[in-house]
Amino acid sequence: MPATNSPNEALAPVIGPGVQVVAALLRREHHIVLVQERRDGQEIWSLPGGGVERGELLTEALIREVQEETGLRLGTIGPLAFVVNTTSARYPSTVVLTFECSDWSGDISVHDPDDKVITTVLLPLNEAMQLLASSAATRPEIEPVLAYLDGASTNQVWSYREDQPAS
Template sequence: MRTRVTGVLIEDGQILLLDQDTDGSRTWSLPGGKVESGETLDGALVREMREETGVMVDVGRLLYLCDHTQADVLHITFEVRRTGGLVGDVKDGADTRPIRDVSFVPLDKLTSLGFTEKFARLCQEGFPGSGSYMGPKSAIGL
């Protein structure tokens, strides 16, 4: 099973998202990616956030741990805090799938971008139950 880390950066009622092709119908997603061999979880997330968004971050609390069994992936998401960088300062080819946009999106617009109401509610409520194993990704609305 592969390990994937993603970061949730929420500032002023907005969440940082990427617009790029995904394995599903939704094109907007949380920034993050695969943990490379020999890399720590926080090291991988700091690297992925910088590569995909242009933002430098500190890794905070564990929000959730989920299985994505169809893709054979362990999905781990952390809260992050911006420490520097410039949103959208992304080099072409930084990801295997081209990144069309990097934007802060109001939390009340998440469902219009294809996120479930459940995920939008978790974001708005500050991820109650954070730090827990949640089972399948669908348990958190992804």
């Protein structure tokens, strides 16, 4: 019979590659861009972004994902806002890097090849934060964004195991 881990023991790491994800906090003065997408039968609000494809640099993935989900073209990539490290049965060893970007141009339109993004909007910060707070997105997707927008320090690393903060 296999041994079970006590609640205080660390789980054995999953063998194999992790998942790299990039996200963009697209800011214009006191407004930010959010995307609404279909995921697991729900409609959620989140920042634009997605998976880094094999052979792609982080900046290339960010530019591609922003273009696909928002129609906007990134100029320069802004500073790293925060990092989220999660692990779950569905997505083991995921690292999400969120960059704050204010150098972008174009008109908002959706060109999502995955056909998950429903709409993209530029909203006043307080309205965007309310939508994020009520979103059905996972805790690791929402909590760090809200803390950052509320004035948390930059370059903070957030860690979650199965959507719960890791100690």
